[in-house]
Amino acid sequence: MNKMDKRELIITATCDLIAENGLQATPISMVAKEACCGAGTIYRYFETKEELIEDVYLTLMERFSDACLKGLDENASVREQLNSVWLNLYHYMREVPRDALLLDQLSVAPAIRGELQEQGKRRLKEKIDPLFARGREEGLIKDIPDDVLGVFVYGGISTLLRTDRNAPCAVPTEVTDEMLLSICWGAIEKRD
Amino acid sequence: MNKMDKRELIITATCDLIAENGLQATPISMVAKEACCGAGTIYRYFETKEELIEDVYLTLMERFSDACLKGLDENASVREQLNSVWLNLYHYMREVPRDALLLDQLSVAPAIRGELQEQGKRRLKEKIDPLFARGREEGLIKDIPDDVLGVFVYGGISTLLRTDRNAPCAVPTEVTDEMLLSICWGAIEKRD
DNA sequence: TAAGGCGGAATGAACGTTCATTCTGATACT
DNA sequence: AGTATCAGAATGAACGTTCATTCCGCCTTA
Missing domain, CATH: 1.10.10.60 (Homeodomain-like)
Incomplete structure (x- = not known):
């Protein structure tokens, strides 16, 4: 070895x-x-246990980013790409609850400082921010800062699954992909 | 004393x-x-430190519930009532970030078991669940379980403010009440 | 090829610190 | 005086970290 x-x-x-x-x-x-x-x-x-935890966090975020960006077709429409990311996120957290739990635990750990969190999210943000920008240009997305919309949707999905882990209810069986996308898009979509 | x-x-x-x-x-x-x-x-x-933490959690959730339900007019429309709750929640977490942080910390603490969490949320749920039920009957809300929609919105708001606490950005100044409600309603509202 | 030796890697017992909890003697109240 | 309450030192367990020692694979030399 x-x-x-x-x-x-x-x-x-x-x-x-x-x-x-x-x-x-x-x-x-x-x-x-x-x-x-x-x-x-x-x-x-x-060097220290804290450094170990930091590395665990970065490793986890790498896996998480991979999962979310899997199969992303950069030539597809903004809508299709965001659908892909959100469903990837949702499925990953459902299928690997262990990682989702870990992410929850670590994101409030004192060892995970602000800068480290930025580093963990960087790869994901680099792909998704331009997507929001394009969606905005196309008049598809609300006139609200991209970060706000993106974080809101992420928070909604992750909290939904955290709640289900704490007290297993009907989420896994009752919430279809279609429902989830309907909620996510409802939150960010510009209507007229 | x-x-x-x-x-x-x-x-x-x-x-x-x-x-x-x-x-x-x-x-x-x-x-x-x-x-x-x-x-x-x-x-x-x-008896133990754990019991102290549990009491802290329940005290906090009591304050939190009070804040969310403040000024709720049970005769008002579903839309007005949910607006009130969401804005209360948003303002409370913005104005008392200390409590919001505490809530984050405690909700992943091992001392806060599933049953205790239920107990902490009970008062809030008792008020809000019927609200969702009415909204559903009135055809105002998506055909998706109330819990799912409620948790999604809560998760979105709380994650938004947590992110801002970790790396202060533009949330407090840029996100108006109107924007927030637009996002929340977009997520749950039935469209035709 | 065989023997000897070298250096980095691995080990786990030991150390010092920190913490929740208990104990004890003092204090306040009736 | 007697009871209840208190403060804070004492206790022992658990933890992160260190370090003297052992282990192991490779190189040198004959």
């Missing part, structure tokens, strides 16, 4: 444990056991 | 400290200092 593999192994173990037990209930000793290494070894790859 | 005053004092102190430093950075000793009492005294009022 080479250097990077072991590093990845530690990050993966940390992901698993935090998703299962929460952030403050996963001591380094537990990560070490899960990663089949000594506690000291972890400190060969990460 | 009577018994309840001291209890309230401890809860208030805990609120202040968690809002300022985060949950896991506020030890009991610090709460004791802030509340001007000994650490042991806190254990006269709360």
Whole structure:
């Protein structure tokens, strides 16, 4: 096993444990056991536990961005592209609730500072911001700052799924893709 | 100072400290200092720290519910009533970011179990669910479960303000009440 | 090819700190 | 005086981090 593999192994173990037990209930000793290494070894790859958490966060956001942008056709219409991103987001969070939970946990952790959050979102924003800009030019989207609309929709979807995780209700079976898009577009679409 | 005053004092102190430093950075000793009492005294009022946190959560949700339902006119139209609730929510979270932050912190804390969360939301739900039901009957609202629409809007607003707290941008100045309602209604409103 | 040695990687017991909780003696009230 | 309440020191468990030691693969040399 080479250097990077072991590093990845530690990050993966940390992901698993935090998703299962929460952030403050996963001591380094537990990560070490899960990663089949000594506690000291972890400190060969990460200066502090905080740095490990930061890396976990960035790794997760990378996966998250990949999932959202999967199969995006940059030549398609704005509407089709946003549909794709939103459905990807929705499906990913439904199918990998572990990651969604992790994201919730980490986004309020003190280790995840503002700048790091920016870094995590960067790749996604670079793709989506121009999309909103185009939609706006085409008169398709409300005259409200793109960030506001984008964050609102993201917050709606993620909160919907978080609520369902906390108290499993009918969301997974009753909310069709069509319904979801109807809500999302309703929120941002310009009407006349 | 009577018994309840001291209890309230401890809860208030805990609120202040968690809002300022985060949950896991506020030890009991610090709460004791802030509340001007000994650490042991806190254990006269709360069995464990976890129970204290639970009480903080319920107190907070009570304040939150009050704020959202303030001035609600039950004889007004569904549209007017929902406007009132949403604007109350938005203004409260903008004007008392401390409470909004606290709510974020606590809603992912392991101490806040599913049942407790239900209890915290109960009063709000009891008022709002019938509102959605009426709106649905009047053909005003999408044929999508009320919970889904309600949670989506709540999630959108709260995430919007959380994002702004993390990296202060233009939300407070640029998003007018009118814009916000346009987004919220767009998300739930039935169109034909 | 075999033996010896070298250096980075890994280990996990030990350390110091922090924290929730308990204990104890003092204080205020009746 | 007796009871209830308090403050804060004491306690012990749990944690992040360190470090002396061990391990292991590779290179050198004969």
